[in-house]
Amino acid sequence: MAAAAVLFPPAIELSQLSISLVLGYSYRATELDDVLLNFIGVPLGYAVFSALRARGSLSVADTDPRPGPSLRRRGRGP
Numbered sequence: 279m280a281a282a283a284v285l286f287p288p289a290i291e292l293s294q295l296s297i298s299l300v301l302g303y304s305y306r307a308t309e310l311d312d313v314l315l316n317f318i319g320v321p322l323g324y325a326v327f328s329a330l331r332a333r334g335s336l337s338v339a340d341t342d343p344r345p346g347p348s349l350r351r352r353g354r355g356p
Contacts, residue, residue: 282320283317283320283321284317286316286320287312287313287314287316287317287320288313290312290316291308291312291313294306294308295308
């Protein structure tokens with residue numbers, strides 16, 4: 279998570295810069311508070327996620343990116 283908190287904000291700002299370069303004009307200005315707030319948002323979002331998961335509002339099935347087993351049996355129709 280620490281790596282995401284460090285790498286994600288600059289990635290957002292670099293993507294905005296690259297879009298500006300492609301368009302040929304600056305549609306956004308990068309400011310230090312943008313980077314700092316994005317940096318704070320990563321651990322804050324993780325804390326909210328962890329709190330909801332610990333409280334039971336989120337189940338493991340809600341957070342597991344792998345698809346679950348199919349309910350249909352192979353070889354039979356619907």
